[in-house]
Amino acid sequence: xxxxxxxxxxxxxxxxxxxxxxxxxxxxxxxxxxxxxxxxxxxxxxxxxxxxxxxxxxxxxxxxxxxxxxxxxxxxxxxxxxxxxxxxxxxxxxxxxxxxxxxxxxxxxxxxxxxxxxxxxxxxxxxxxxxxxxxxxxxxxxxxxxxxxxxxxxxxxxxxxxxxxxxxxxxxxxxxxxxxxxxxxxxxxxxxxxxxxxxxxxxxxxxxxxxxxxxxxxxxxxxxxxxxxxxxxxxxxxxxxxxxx
Ligand code: MN
Numbered sequence: 001x002x003x004x005x006x007x008x009x010x011x012x013x014x015x016x017x018x019x020x021x022x023x024x025x026x027x028x029x030x031x032x033x034x035x036x037x038x039x040x041x042x043x044x045x046x047x048x049x050x051x052x053x054x055x056x057x058x059x060x061x062x063x064x065x066x067x068x069x070x071x072x073x074x075x076x077x078x079x080x081x082x083x084x085x086x087x088x089x090x091x092x093x094x095x096x097x098x099x100x101x102x103x104x105x106x107x108x109x110x111x112x113x114x115x116x117x118x119x120x121x122x123x124x125x126x127x128x129x130x131x132x133x134x135x136x137x138x139x140x141x142x143x144x145x146x147x148x149x150x151x152x153x154x155x156x157x158x159x160x161x162x163x164x165x166x167x168x169x170x171x172x173x174x175x176x177x178x179x180x181x182x183x184x185x186x187x188x189x190x191x192x193x194x195x196x197x198x199x200x201x202x203x204x205x206x207x208x209x210x211x212x213x214x215x216x217x218x219x220x221x222x223x224x225x226x227x228x229x230x231x232x233x234x235x236x237x238x239x240x241x242x243x244x245x
Contacts, residue, residue, distance in 0.1 A: 005040045007061040008026055011067075063109040064110045065116075069092065071086040072122050073093050074128070118187065127188045132185065132186050132204060154226055158201060159201065163199075167239065168197045168209070
């Protein structure tokens, strides 16, 4: 039995003059979480203008995994970029949105994490808070970004409540689940074709899935950092890899 191949779009690392040409990189933890769940991870270059090559890569994939990263460019959802919007990576937006559209057409499984849930929502026609703290009155703190002094990426920042009948409820159980939170943006207008499957105490959308039975699951937290301690997070990855198989 061959193992399913899961594609992961990379992200742009800007050139460092005299040291590095522009590079495409990806955090190792995502790759390890997918390997542990039985998938063959495959890093994808950001070549949106070479659709033929991108399509050749896509055709060899059994599933698409979308990771965390910089902000989706607000032009993708028809907004001007606010001062509190962060750095963007337009080639990554273009490649990921293309992979999502092809996957939806083919019902190829998608698991989306952090920026991933946001780019899925944008690809399907939704919009984002460009900064939760600036645009959502009453929001709790979600931007627990690691620092040099505190590099922990598994800090359990806030609980989420899952929705009855959802895939997340199946993997995580009926009780509130403590999750990490390393995001300053979130879903604002939910896209058609998605339903909410988890929320934070302030109502911020922390989980979605597709409405048509296709395996399309998005979470706003970083489950790849929690698989050691939380069997529910392992079930989440296992379900995706099983769907890809
Ligand atoms: Mn959060």
